[in-house]
Amino acid sequence: MILLITIFLASGEIIHSQLLKIGENTWQEYFLLRANQSEPTCERNRDIEADVARTIAEREANAADDPLAGLLGTDIDEDAIRRSLERSQEVCEGRWERYERVQSRITPAVMAFRSVETTVAMAVTELGGYKRLLLCLLLLICAATATLTRHHICLRPMRTTRDHYVSVIAQLVANVMLMVSAIIYREREMISMADGIQVNHFYLHVFWIAGFGLLAAINIWQLVRPPKDMEPGGSWGKAPLTIPLYTFMCLTAGTRFMLDGYYHGISVYLGMMMELSTLFLNLALYIWIGMMLKQTRLAQLVFNVFRPWNMSPELLCFVVLIVTAVPTAYTGASGIFVIAAGAVIYSELMRAGARPQMALATTAMSGSMGVVLRPCLLVVIIAALNNAVTTAELFSSGLKIFFLTAFLFFMYSQFARKETARIAPFGQALPASIKLLKPIVPYVIMIALVVLFFRFVLDRRLDEFSAPIILPVVLLAILIYEYLIVGKAKREENIRAAAEDGIERPKTFEHALRSATNETTGHIGALLMLMALSVSVGGIVERTGVMEALPATFPSIWLAMGLLVVTLVLIGMFMDPYGAVILVNATIAQIAFNNGIAPLHFWMVTLVAFELGYLTPPVALNHLLTRQVVGDDEVENAKLTHGSFWARYEKYLLPIAVMLSALLIVAFLPLAFDGLHDWLFQKVDVARQVIPLD
Structure with a gap:
């Protein structure tokens, strides 16, 4: 109920605005019809002459009792009194005419509609x-x-x-x-x-x-x-x-x-x-989105499309990271997507023959590639906290950094491969792959219907601001399709197919939604408590003045960037992303700006440094979440006691090598080449979007 109320509050003002538009388009002057107007209190049929005489008598009586009346004058302008009373009567008549006109137009349909509209308005106002x-x-x-x-x-x-x-x-x-x-x-x-x-x-x-x-x-x-x-x-x-x-x-x-x-x-x-209640409530919605996604067959069906290509494990890992970047961005943060789809990713990679250590590395990284892509919530929070950058600028630079990181993963994975790279012949794999796209078509239709409904009925596009509102509805529609619309035979076939893949699927819509919400509850509790206490840890850093020990300016921008990179990685190793962003914005960001580091450059370095931290021991949050969804026994069995150092610790070393290389390139190369800096961190000349914090 709290999550549904959050969705309602996030879209309530838009819903109310659309209801007002419908009212105005249906009934002229609806703004008058929507209010319960009281009957005018003025007297409609007044005797003007009697009122004139009464007013003159009152003024004469007041003048008789006033000792200064002789000095000020006692003349009474009867015509002025009459004109004033006539104007007052005209105003009163206008009030009565408007009241009667409005009352005559309040039909049962108007009463029913305004009851809904005013209830929505009251709910949004009260609950907001x-x-x-x-x-x-x-x-x-x-x-x-x-x-x-x-x-x-x-x-x-x-x-x-x-x-x-x-x-x-x-x-x-x-x-x-x-x-x-x-x-x-x-x-x-x-x-x-x-x-x-x-x-x-x-x-x-x-x-x-x-x-x-x-x-x-x-x-x-x-x-x-x-x-x-x-x-x-x-x-x-x-x-x-x-x-x-x-x-x-x-x-x-x-x-x-x-x-x-x-x-x-x-x-x-x-x-x-x-x-920042709105942003953290949105985070809870993203977790719910991830858990509902886990209850669907969508991730499994997408993986099926790649099976005919018979790719080598390393190449499949690369493709998986590219494909999973988009849902990572739409589920708000790296950890949420790992929780939602990590088990499916790991099992599919193992089925394709990937080494357990590499499968674990890819599963942990599956939530790292998309955090710089639209409409990731983490980027929205950065733009909300810092006026120096916009979401458009961050996402524009993030797209370039995404391709850089993907290229680095491809290179490292190919150097570490244990077998020859392979892929099925194009003419053989493409027809089979296209055939496997057919089961995905109904899902695409359901997604399109929900997005189009919000676009044309509620006038809300799918972007980084509306994603927490629209995506839960999208996933609910998919669950309704899977458990209520498809036939019983097809539903049982889906359940059997999932069981063959080692995944247990609920048998009813209610069971699927309840399972998703139950999992959401536990994950929200774990992540929000971690984030809440991360803010307190950030408070210690602020109060102890650790950051103040850093000089306001450094001898060179290179030294400043080096110290900032080390600091950001350490923060990412021990704090959750949202609490870390709040801390960095309050303590470190201004130091970077004072030393000539552009705000957009600094925040992109921050995002890459955080992702490196989430993949680096001793905490390595993404690896902890991978263990949580894959299973402790599976992770223990994947450990190697022989082979090279890289082979034994590949699940840590591969992600660290990729993200560390990306961090060094993003942090330092733009300082050496102005052209690269201008291209990578290009300012977007668009009107700033206002991001509500509460």
């Missing part, structure tokens, strides 16, 4: 002021679900009893710390209110306190009743690796804030996250 509450509820409900299902992101999953107790106790301490911080913050704001200071959204404190208290209660219950599927024993050295990353961030930030006497610091930075 509670986006922070929606995000707060979404985060806490999903965090509780992720805690119950042990779905938080960590370096390794819990397997043993010792893992369980170490992880849950650490979570309990962190959640109690969050609850205490929220309580102290509420008390501080109550003192501010008592001093006459205005405090906004004070009611949210109750929800934060109750939510973190619930998380702590879940941890206590888990300690009292540990799961029965845990293996006995365990290693003290490995157990801390099962502590969720958000817990490490919370303990680090909370401890630092307490040492500074800033006990409510974490809650203050959570409030800063609420200032």
Whole structure:
């Protein structure tokens, strides 16, 4: 319901605007018909002469009682009084005529339509002021679900009893710390209110306190009743690796804030996250989009199109990265797409004969190539936070960097190949591939119908701003097609085909939607908690003045770029993308600009550096998510104990080699060649689009 309300709020103003247009086109002067006008209070049939006489008598009486009347004069202009009353009567008559005209045109159809239109307007207005509450509820409900299902992101999953107790106790301490911080913050704001200071959204404190208290209660219950599927024993050295990353961030930030006497610091930075409630609600929608995509056969059908080409594993990996870049951009961020399609990608690559290490590397990278393409949410956030660049400029440069990264992957994968590159004859593969496109046609039609509906009925194009609204409707339409429109026999055939591919498909639309939403809940809880605490970690960096230790200007632009690149990669290694962007915008961006680095150049370097960080240990977020969807056992079985260093660690080394080469090229070559700089980071001369932050 929260996700659907978010979609409604995001499109509610457009829906209301279209309803007003329909009303005006259907009924002339609908703006008068939509309001419940009250009957005029003036007297319609007045006796003008009687009113003139009454007014003269009142003025004469007032003059008799006024001792200064003789000095000021007692003359009364009867004609002026009559003219004034006649004009007043004309105005009154006009009011009555308009009222009667409007009332005569209010038909049952008008009443029914305006009831819908005014209800939409009221809902948008009333609910629009509670986006922070929606995000707060979404985060806490999903965090509780992720805690119950042990779905938080960590370096390794819990397997043993010792893992369980170490992880849950650490979570309990962190959640109690969050609850205490929220309580102290509420008390501080109550003192501010008592001093006459205005405090906004004070009611949210109750929800934060109750939510973190619930998380702590879940941890206590888990300690009292540990799961029965845990293996006995365990290693003290490995157990801390099962502590969720958000817990490490919370303990680090909370401890630092307490040492500074800033006990409510974490809650203050959570409030800063609420200032970007619209963007984080959109992120939740993107996760829902990814999970609904996972419930469809669309990804499987697209892979089927490439099977007749019988490509060598390395070439197939390259094609997979090119194809998956677009859905990555449309699902908001790299990690979401890995969660949504990682299992299918890995199984298809293994079926084609790819090495397990290379299949894992490609699966982790499948979410990295498209983050610079339209309409990726991460790029929209950068443009929203920084006035120096626009989404059009970022996406224009991003497209060029995408092709550079793809070329680098192709080169590295070919150098590391274990067999001769191959591809089926064109005349043999093309007809078979075209034949396999036929099952995709209904999906294309469903997508086109939804996009055209938004374009011509709601006057909303599919772009980076409308994607979070339109894409959930697109995926709902696809699910309806798969589970309600296609025949029972075809549906059972799809389920059997999926089972042969090792994928379990729901049998009903309700089951598919519920499964997608259940998975969405856990992933939202895991990612939003990580992002929320990343903002607090960013607060530590701000308060400790680490960035202030960097000089405002450097002896050379090369040295400035080198230090910034190292810093950005380190941030990407330990923080989620959205929290990292907020931190970089607040602390590092201005240093880059002061040293002569163009804003567009800096932000493209930032995006590539972040992606390198997400693929680089010790955290390597994309690899953690790959492990989560592929399976811990599969990842463990893919490990090699013999062979070259590259072969044993290819799943890390291949992505690092590609993204590091891309980063060095994007960061430094444009500094050496002005022509390359101007081409790669070309300013787009278009009117800036306003991006609502809330």
